[in-house]
Amino acid sequence: xxxxxxxxGLMLGGIYVLVAVxxxxxxGILNFLxxxxxxxxxLSGVFTWALLKMGLPWPLAILGALAVGxxxxxxxxxxxxxxxxxSDHYVPLVSSMGFLILFENLVLVQWxxxxxxxxxxxxxxxxxxxxLVVSIPQLVSLVLAIxxxxxxxxxxxxxxxxRGLRAIAESxxxxxxxxxxxxxxVPMVFxxxxxxxxxxxxxxxxxxxxxxxxxxxxxxLKGISAMVIGGMxxxxxxxxGGLLIGVVEVLSIHFFNADFVDFSVYGLxxxxxxxxxxxxxxxxxxxxxxx
Numbered sequence: 001x002x003x004x005x006x007x008x009g010l011m012l013g014g015i016y017v018l019v020a021v022x023x024x025x026x027x028g029i030l031n032f033l034x035x036x037x038x039x040x041x042x043l044s045g046v047f048t049w050a051l052l053k054m055g056l057p058w059p060l061a062i063l064g065a066l067a068v069g070x071x072x073x074x075x076x077x078x079x080x081x082x083x084x085x086x087s088d089h090y091v092p093l094v095s096s097m098g099f100l101i102l103f104e105n106l107v108l109v110q111w112x113x114x115x116x117x118x119x120x121x122x123x124x125x126x127x128x129x130x131x132l133v134v135s136i137p138q139l140v141s142l143v144l145a146i147x148x149x150x151x152x153x154x155x156x157x158x159x160x161x162x163r164g165l166r167a168i169a170e171s172x173x174x175x176x177x178x179x180x181x182x183x184x185x186v187p188m189v190f191x192x193x194x195x196x197x198x199x200x201x202x203x204x205x206x207x208x209x210x211x212x213x214x215x216x217x218x219x220x221l222k223g224i225s226a227m228v229i230g231g232m233x234x235x236x237x238x239x240x241g242g243l244l245i246g247v248v249e250v251l252s253i254h255f256f257n258a259d260f261v262d263f264s265v266y267g268l269x270x271x272x273x274x275x276x277x278x279x280x281x282x283x284x285x286x287x288x289x290x291x
Contacts, residue, residue, distance in 0.1 A: 013246025014142035018200035019223030020238035025193040028233030038216030039103030044069040044201030058121035069198020077190035141203040231282025
């Protein structure tokens with residue numbers, strides 16, 4: 001049924017939204033494409049599975065997985081952006097990609113390459129609206145994604161920390177002259193972005209009940225596409241792009257087959273860029289138009 005597929009697409013899009021926002025934060029504020037985000041997504045999902053398998057209560061397993069994502073993001077910030085930002089512009093970029101490979105191989109060594117099934121700590125929960133079936137964990141994912149983006153928007157617009165971050169996005173050197181402690185705020189960008197990615201990985205593990213060392217790569221490509229479709233640096237654009245990609249992916253499987261998904265998603269990306277290179281909610285201006 002088409003209505004059910006639309007619902008499934010929106011639920012999947014919530015995961016893409018979280019990843020897209022993680023990318024948007026670093027590229028919008030720091031002009032830095034953080035390639036370690038797929039690794040953080042994967043680490044959180046795998047640690048959700050591992051901690052549940054160890055017998056931890058699910059709230060502790062979730063908190064543990066999110067903490068792993070935050071710590072991993074902070075390590076990436078210390079060893080790439082902060083340490084190497086005076087180097088050529090491509091050095092931190094390549095270093096963040098190195099962390100993606102490192103994270104994947106650490107999990108590969110520890111748990112192997114097999115697909116691991118996540119055993120849910122609670123029974124399947126579904127809500128029925130007439131003929132529509134909505135999974136409560138998936139609904140929570142979508143609501144969390146949109147709610148957290150709203151909170152992030154308020155943080156960036158209404159708080160002193162947000163004003164500092166927007167000043168850094170304009171010009172880090174000018175921000176320092178104005179009294180912004182750049183060295184303190186930049187790690188926060190990585191940690192917040194890492195938490196978005198980690199939340200996406202944890203919710204993916206709980207919703208789709210499977211994890212493996214390379215689970216972040218394909219999701220990250222969809223997340224980057226969502227960011228570009230919505231408009232680079234625009235957090236609400238990331239929401240729109242993520243939901244749109246989720247719907248297109250599910251409808252492609254429904255009307256055609258799984259082999260048609262990449263053609264549909266990346267074909268949509270190319271069409272949108274052809275007619276509106278700045279993305280659906282993008283503007284021709286720079287940072288002040290982003291957040």
